[in-house]
Structure formats: structure tokens, C-alpha cells
Amino acid sequence: ASAFRSPERARADLQALTSQGAKGQDSWSAAALIRYVYMDPRAGTGRKVPGQLARAVERMQAGTGRRMTCEKALECPLFKSGIVKLMTDMVQLPTRSDLDRSSFYQSLGPMVEAGSVPSGIGSGRVLPALCSECRSCLQRQDEDGRRVLVSVVEPMMRLAAGMEEDSYARSGVDDLLVKLFKINDRAVRGSMLRWTGAIARLSKPKRVNELFDPICSGFTDSSPQLREVTLKQTAPLVPHLTAANLEKLARYLMRLQADAAPSIRTNAVIFVGKIALSLGPHARSRVVLPGFERAASDPFPHCRVSALKAMQACGPGMGQQDVAGKVMPVVVRMLLDEDAGVRKEAFKCAETFFEGLKARCAEMDEEDARRRGAAADARVGGRG
Numbered sequence: 001a002s003a004f005r006s007p008e009r010a011r012a013d014l015q016a017l018t019s020q021g022a023k024g025q026d027s028w029s030a031a032a033l034i035r036y037v038y039m040d041p042r043a044g045t046g047r048k049v050p051g052q053l054a055r056a057v058e059r060m061q062a063g064t065g066r067r068m069t070c071e072k073a074l075e076c077p078l079f080k081s082g083i084v085k086l087m088t089d090m091v092q093l094p095t096r097s098d099l100d101r102s103s104f105y106q107s108l109g110p111m112v113e114a115g116s117v118p119s120g121i122g123s124g125r126v127l128p129a130l131c132s133e134c135r136s137c138l139q140r141q142d143e144d145g146r147r148v149l150v151s152v153v154e155p156m157m158r159l160a161a162g163m164e165e166d167s168y169a170r171s172g173v174d175d176l177l178v179k180l181f182k183i184n185d186r187a188v189r190g191s192m193l194r195w196t197g198a199i200a201r202l203s204k205p206k207r208v209n210e211l212f213d214p215i216c217s218g219f220t221d222s223s224p225q226l227r228e229v230t231l232k233q234t235a236p237l238v239p240h241l242t243a244a245n246l247e248k249l250a251r252y253l254m255r256l257q258a259d260a261a262p263s264i265r266t267n268a269v270i271f272v273g274k275i276a277l278s279l280g281p282h283a284r285s286r287v288v289l290p291g292f293e294r295a296a297s298d299p300f301p302h303c304r305v306s307a308l309k310a311m312q313a314c315g316p317g318m319g320q321q322d323v324a325g326k327v328m329p330v331v332v333r334m335l336l337d338e339d340a341g342v343r344k345e346a347f348k349c350a351e352t353f354f355e356g357l358k359a360r361c362a363e364m365d366e367e368d369a370r371r372r373g374a375a376a377d378a379r380v381g382g383r384g
Contacts, residue, residue: 003032003036004029004032004033004036005028005029006020006024006025006028006029006061007028007063008020009025020066020067023067023069023070024066024067024069026069026070027060027061027067027068027069027070027073028060028061028067030060030070030073031056031057031060031061031073032061034049034053034057035049035057038050050078052076052077052078053076053078056068056073056076057073059073060073082111082116083116083117083118083121086108086111086117086121086126087121087125089104090125090126090129093129093133098144098145098147098148099144101133101148101151102147102148102150102151103151105130105133105148105151105152105154105155106151106154108126108155109154109155109158111155112155112158112159112162113158117159119162122159122162123159123163123167123171126155126159127156127159127160127171127173128171128172130152130155130156130159131156131171131172131173131176133148133152134149134152134153134156134176134180135176137149137152138176138179138180138183146185146188149183149185149188150185150187150188150191153180153188153191153192154191156173157173157191157192157194157195157198158195160173160195160198160202161195161198161202163202165201165202168202168203169202174202174203174207177192177199177203177207177211178207178210178211178214180192181211181214181215182214186221186223186226189218189226190226190229193215193218193229193230193233194233196215196233196234196235196236196237197233197236199211199236199237200236200237200239200240201236205240208237208240208241209240209241209242209245211237212237212241212245212248212249215230215234215237216230216234216248216249216252218230219231219252219255219256220255224259224260224261224264227256227259227261227264228261228263228264228267231253231256231264231267231268231271232267234249234271235271235274238274238275238278239278243280246275246278246279246283247279247280247283247287249275250272250275250279250283250287250288251287253268253271253272253275253287253291254272254287254290254291256268257269257272257291257294257295257298258294262298262300262302262303265295265298265300265303266300266302266303266306269291269292269295269303269306269307269310270306270309270310272287272288272291272292272310273306273309273310273311273313273314274310274313276288276310276313276314276317277314277316277317284314284317284318285322288314289322289326289327292307292310292311292314292327292330293326293330295307295310296308296330296333296334301337301339301341301342304334304337304339304342305339305341305342305345308331308334308342308345308346308348308349309345309349311327311330311331311349312348312349312352312353315352315353315356320356320357320360323353323356323357324357327353328350328353328357331346331349331350331353332350334346334349335347335350
């Protein structure tokens with residue numbers, strides 16, 4: 001503690017103490033503390049006080065005359081930076097109104113996005129406070145609490161998305177995900193859906209599958225915008241889903257192919273194409289092929305084009321008997337589609353599948369030749 005005492009106090013110089021006053025003693029001690037913090041090798045400051053602050057520190061520890069007061073030192077530009085204001089606001093948050101806290105969280109999101117919040121402060125100070133606020137809002141039933149929750153989700157998830165897996169697991173965010181996705185609030189759900197990619201990357205597969213059912217409720221929402229966002233943002237979860245959940249997802253996609261919104265029907269058939277190879281053979285024949293056939297008759301040209309592209313993408317997972325008996329009849333019909341873009345894609349698709357059929361035909365010819373050869377050998381052996 002003696003390192004933070006002014007020289008006059010250390011030597012009990014009453015005259016000097018009276019001359020400097022209590023504020024002078026405080027200034028000297030505060031300057032000593034600043035030097036101590038910046039000189040610590042763990043501070044990452046190169047053991048050097050920044051130039052503007054260094055001048056203030058010198059005046060706070062002046063040996064003669066009146067020292068700069070702490071209040072005056074706080075006018076240093078270093079103390080007016082965004083991060084200092086952020087930390088000050090964080091300290092004052094518990095005493096602020098719901099409206100003020102909501103405004104603060106709305107301004108925090110852009111700061112995090114711009115990289116203005118150092119990772120250590122973000123994960124060690126800001127994120128725990130956001131998680132605490134989120135837990136508090138989840139227990140409330142009032143409209144003000146809902147507004148605060150909507151504003152806090154964005155910066156909380158943005159900070160979490162930038163973390164490594166181990167740090168994320170300790171952050172407490174993962175424990176809040178199921179509750180947040182279960183909330184019957186479109187603003188909260190829409191904000192959460194933006195982060196499914198980060199959730200899939202950071203959360204364990206068990207957690208991802210726990211989230212699946214609450215997320216899927218968005219497929220049946222009355223808002224077409226939310227249905228489409230749910231459709232697009234479910235894609236990152238697919239590699240982590242169990243076989244049962246994949247089949248459930250395929251059934252949701254089948255229903256969406258009858259959606260009133262053309263863009264949703266188009267995205268649904270694209271999505272079916274992406275997950276088709278992950279489904280079992282039974283689910284593939286029961287869900288995928290009927291889905292493509294339905295999309296091929298859709299009045300929206302882009303949906304028909306997407307069906308053709310998806311069929312080509314799924315080609316490696318289809319048996320040639322299905323291609324010949326179920327796929328090609330659909331493709332051939334589309335060769336004379338009224339839309340030029342559909343016709344062009346249909347010819348590409350037909351050529352691709354014809355190559356596979358020709359290869360399979362060649363294999364069958366070889367199999368026939370081997371069978372005939374084996375039968376001839378057997379007859380020759382019988383005569384002998």
C-alpha cells in the first residue's frame with residue numbers, strides 16, 4: 001500500500017499535505033495506480049502508459065504546485081472512448097429503466113459487429129451480463145420485458161458466435177437456447193434464427209436435436225416471412241440431426257411444397273434436394289421422388305427449374321430403376337415446357353440421367369454375357 005502513498009504523506013510532511021489537500025493526495029495515488037496497471041506485463045500494454053494519459057499522470061504526481069485533480073484527469077480523451085463508456089454503462093445498467101436498457105442493448109449489437117468490443121471484455125464482462133438479463137426477461141410476462149428480451153438477444157448471440165467451443169460451453173448461452181426458441185414471439189424467433197449456423201457449429205448434436213422441434217414450429221407459422229426464414233435457417237442444422245428428425249424435416253418440406261408463397265415452394269424443393277442423400281432409401285422413395293414430381297408441375301417456373309436441379313443433385317443416390325420408371329417420365333414431359341428456362345434445364349437433366357442409364361445398360365449387357373457364357377460352359381461340361 002505504501003507504493004500508492006504520496007511522498008508528503010509517506011514522510012508525514014504536514015505543511016505539504018495541507019498545501020496539496022485531500023484531492024492532491026487522491027490524484028497522486030490514482031496516478032500511481034494507473035502506472036501500476038499499465039506496467040503489469042499481463043495488461044498487454046507493452047509496459048507503457050499511453051501518451052495522452054502519461055502527460056496527465058505526470059501532472060497528477062507533480063512535486064510542487066497544485067496537482068491535476070482526478071476529475072480533470074477524466075477529461076483525457078482516453079477516458080472518453082467507446083469502450084470506457086460501454087463499461088460505465090454496464091455498471092449503471094441495473095439501476096436503469098427497461099426503456100434505457102433496451103436502447104443500450106440495441107446500440108451494443110453494432111458495436112460488437114464492428115469489433116469495437118475487445119474479446120476479453122466481451123466474453124468476461126458483457127456476455128455474462130447479457131445472459132443474466134435474458135434469464136430475467138424469460139421470467140417476466142409483461143410487454144416491457146418482451147421488448148428488452150428482443151433487444152438483448154442480438155448482441156448476446158453475436159458475442160457467443162465469435163467464441164471458441166470451450167468458451168461457449170462455459171458462457172451459459174447454450175442453456176438458454178431451448179427456452180428462447182420456445183417463446184411464442186416472432187421478433188425473438190426471427191432474431192434467434194439468424195444464428196443457427198453458429199449454434200450448429202458450437203452446440204453439441206444433442207442440443208441441436210433438442211432445438212429442432214421448437215424451430216420447426218416456424219414451418220407452420222401464419223407469417224410467410226417467418227416460414228421462409230425458418231426454411232432457410234434450418235439448413236445448417238441438417239448434418240447434426242438424427243435420422244428420425246431428418247425424416248420429420250422431410251415431411252415438413254413436403255407440406256411447404258403446397259405453400260401459397262411461390263418462393264417458399266421453391267426453397268422447399270431446393271432443401272429437399274440438399275437432404276435427400278442423408279435420408280434412408282425408404283424415406284427417399286416415399287418423400288423425395290413424390291416431392292420432385294409435385295414441384296415439376298408447379299405453376300411457378302423457378303420452382304420447376306429448382307426441381308430439375310435438385311433431381312440432378314440427387315442422381316447419385318437414386319437407383320437406375322427409379323430413374324427410368326419415375327424420374328425420366330417427369331423430365332421428358334418438361335422438355336416441352338412453356339418456359340424456356342425450364343426446357344433448357346430439362347434437357348441438361350435428361351442428358352445427365354441418360355448417361356447413367358446407358359452405363360447401367362452396358363453393365364446389364366455384361367451381366368447377360370457372363371450368364372450366357374456360364375450356361376454354355378455348363379452344357380459343355382454336361383456332354384463331357
